[in-house]
Structure formats: C-alpha cells, structure tokens
Amino acid sequence: MKNLFKNTEFVFGVTNYRKLPEDVGSEVLLAGRSNAGKSSALNVLTDNSKLARISKTPGRTTEINFFKVNDDIMLLDLPGYGFAKSSKAKKKDWGPLLGEYFQKRKALAAVVIFMDIRHPLKESDWEMIHLCRNFNVPFIPALAKSDKLSNNNIAKAVSFVKEKIPESNPIAISSKDKLGFNKLSRAIIEYC
DSSP: OOOTTTTOEEEEEESSGGGSOOSOSEEEEEEEBTTSOHHHHHHHHHTOTTSSOOOSSSOOOOSEEEEEOSSSEEEEEOOOBSSOOOOHHHHHHHHHHHHHHHHHOTTEEEEEEEEETTSOSOHHHHHHHHHHHHTTOOEEEEEEOGGGSOHHHHHHHHHHHHHHSTTOOOEEOBTTTTBSHHHHHHHHHHHO
8 A cells, every 4th residue: 555644744843723724625634642652653654764753761752743645635743642741831822722722623533542552541542542432533543663562452442442441443553563554554545
C-alpha cells in the first residue's frame, strides 16, 4: 500500500479554539498518555523520523499540533494526558479547547487512542473513550509497543481491549519493528 501519509508536514500548534483553521476536510486526533509512544507512531506512520519530536521526557507536546497530510486530511497531535509537563496556564487553555473542539468541530472524523499494549485502558484512556462516545466520534485503539510482548500476549491484549470496548477494532502496533501501520493507515483513511 502506498503511504498516503508520506508527505505529511507540520503546519502549526494551537491552544485556543479561535485560532483553529477553517472547519473543512477531515481531521483525525492522535491522543494518548504521555508515555504511550504517540510521537514515535506518528513518525512511523508518516515515514519521517523527524516529524514529531521524541523526548526521553514524556509529555513535551503542549499544544494541539496540526499536521497536513494532503488538502483533505489533517492529523492533530494532542498533548499527552497523564503526566504532561505543560505549564498550568497551557493546560487550562487546551483542556476547554478539547471540549469545545469535540462539541463544535465538523471536520473531526475519528480519534486514534494510543495505549501501551502492556497497560491498556487506564483511567485517562477511558476518559477519552467516553468523550468520543458522548459525541459519537469513532475511535481506533492503537496498542503501541507490541514488540515488548510475545505474539500470544499481543493476541490476549487485543482480545482484552475488544472485550472491554466491543464497538472498537484494536490494532497492535510497534514503532520499533514498524508493524501494524498498514492496518492503522487503512483504518484512519476509512474514517476520512
């Protein structure tokens, strides 16, 4: 499959709803705990190791970062939840921004919820799932770091998440081994 995401480029970051671009096309939110491997996954998805900054200190993303895939699709990298190192002022900005975004944004097509496959469905993941459910937004559980588990344990983790959220199709991915990204790409494109 040709990588539709290969020419993705960073456009800008926002902390305020009024600064969002025109509400057109399809936007896919990339959400997850600060240490879930979201930045690494974005880099593998786009085949660009320098697109999203990867830090040894989780929680460095402090704005909603917009990445343009093409004229119709944008990927939005959300600040990691959990122990994000955002200043209190910034957190105050993007907390309400997210609520307003879900409520008003017509371009919102889907949310990819990145979770460490070894620790899926933490409380903060459930908060994002409930937000998606409340606003009827489709979501894709992406179980990252699957290279850390055996095939048997990967299958168990995927089954566990599927059992807990039956309407979803969890996808196991590994940024290190670049596995599961064709499936993730197809799932994203399906919603756009």
